[in-house]
Amino acid sequence: MKNMEDQVVLRVFSKIMIPFIIIFGFYVITHGELGPGGGFQGGVILASAFILYGLVFGKDQLAEAAPxxxxxxxxxxxxxxxxxxxxxxxxxxxxxxxYSYIIPPAEGAVIPHLDGGAEIWGMILVEYGVGITVCTVMITVYNMITEEAEA
Amino acid sequence: MLNLLVIDGVLLFLVTITALAVIEMRNLFAVTMLTGVYSLLMAAVWTNMHAVDVAFTEAAVGAGISTILILGTLVHVGVKERRREKSLNLSALLIVTLTGGALIYGTLDMPAFGDPEAPVQTHRFQKLFDQNVGKVPVTDTHHVEAVAHGAEQHGGEQHGAHEDEFHGHVYNTVTSLLADYRSFDTMFETAVILSAGLSMIMLLRRRSDEEIEAATQRTERVDPDTIKTERMDPKTTQTVRVDSPPGSDSSGADKKLAAEIAEAVDSAEQIQHDAPEETDKGDQV
Known part of the structure; x- marks a missing residue:
């Protein structure tokens, strides 16, 4: 685990892949209401980017990137x-x-919002809440496991 | 349809073989890899059944994260499983066979896979299929304008809000159910995940040397003169911390430690005792 950073293929490949994994994670969270996926899956994908970074570059680097x-x-x-x-x-x-009440109604508009727009806003926020928690908890679990191993 | 069944058959056959291999193998590293393979195959099966969300989760969590986490655990426990003597437990076999038989008997009443006459295809299906709400193009503009635009573009019937029992839920039924229809459920699931992370921290966190140093200094501040004899070196503190119950591993433990030592010091002062007694008390902590 210590010498992984010396391996050129791993280092270069992970450096190239990590931005794409992160983008894909955000895509999955944001588009959860349109396609398959959602906060949980997106959060796990985001966490996998950080864990890949930690695996290749070591936990000190990971602690620097994600304190x-x-x-x-x-x-x-x-x-x-x-x-x-x-x-x-x-x-x-x-x-x-x-979620119907999440956007304040315009003058004379009828509450609740039934066209799905307000719900999408509510869902995106909620999914980001789920995604952030899942992602960070996964990173924490990984941190805890490796911390114990190297101590 | 037949092709689908063939693919499903092959996949489920592979799943069964993988599961048997996981049970039989003794090398835990290989078992971990096979669990990942198992999840990947199951993801393919779910996709075949059009359960894309489940497949997604299975691939991301089952084949991805949990493989890594199990590997991390293997670093602690080693890769060899202890060999158990094999013995046939007749009563267990009987129970398992009976339960399995009952489950298989139960599936006989279910409609065939993909049967167009099955209740899931007919019951309310047309109504849900026809609903318009939530299928308008979503714009950034305010919903009233969106409704107005939609009405112009698609005709007034597009927005029959009252006919829709889903109250304008979004395209993806699964997310709609999880994030809105059962949003309380999902909220507390998130809280459960958070508490899982917190318990990991409480169980496994090791404090760095600086933190231990800080804790020791806090102890010193209680009474610099008397405490000198029982100043703890980091090693002792660490042993004490590991032995203490898991729940108390946070900084609260520091305060407790400091308080107990201070108490020890106080009592020592009262009875005008000297250093050895205090050291004893400190060790007990």
Whole structure:
């Protein structure tokens, strides 16, 4: 595990692939309501990019790219984002997590929004909440396992 | 249809072989790789059954992340599985056979795979298929404008909101169910994932030398004069930490440690004792 960085093929290949994996992860999260996928799958794909980085370049480099403090904070932030969307809907006058209320209605518009637009906004936010939590928790689990191994 | 069945048959045959190999093999590294293969094959089976979301999850989680995590675990436990003596447990075999037989008997009542007359194809299907809401082009503009545009482009009937029982849910039924229809469920699932991560941290985190140093210094600050004798070197602190119950591994443990030592110091001062007694107490912590 220590000498993986010396292997040119691994190093170059992973450096090329990681941006694409990250883009694909965000794509899967964002397009979860249109195609297959969603926050969970996208989060796992995002995490795999970081884990690949950690595998090839070592855990110190990974800790530099994704500081454990930030990662663990983001894990909590994901849940907060999810429940925050729910609370926002509540404050806007709807039920908890009733996405119809997420966009304030225009003059004379009828609540709830039934064309799917408001729901898509709610879903994207919620899916990002799930994605952030899943991604960061996966990175944390990987961190914990390797930390124990190398200590 | 026949082709599909052939592909399914081959895939499920491979799945069975992989599963048997996983059970039989003793080299855990090979077993890990075979679990990944198993997930990949299952992903292909799900895709064949048009369950794309399940296939996606199976491929990403089963073949991807969990393989890596199991490999990480193998670093701790080694790659060899201890050989067990093989013995035939008759009662277990009987129970397993009976349960399996009952399950197979249960599937006999189900409609054939892909049967167009099956309830899942007929029950409410036409109604759901015909629904328009949520199928309008989504624009960034406000929903009212979107509705207006949609009405112009596709005719007024496109937005029969009240006829739709899904209340304008989005294209992908699975995500729609997960993120909206069962959004409470998904929210608490996310919370479960978070708590899984937190328990990993609490169980496995090792504190760095600096953190241990900081903890020791905090201890010193309690009473610099008396505490000197029981100043802990990092090794001792680490042993104490590992032995302590898993829940207390956070910085709270530091405070507890400091508090207990301070208490020890206080009691020592009261009875006018000297250093050895305190060291004993410190070891007990």
């Amino acid at each position: 454990p403090r930030v990662v663990e904070g983001l894990a909590a932030f994901g849940v907060l984002l999810y429940s925050g969307v729910g609370a926002w809907c509540l404050l806007a006058g709807g039920n908890f997590l009733d």
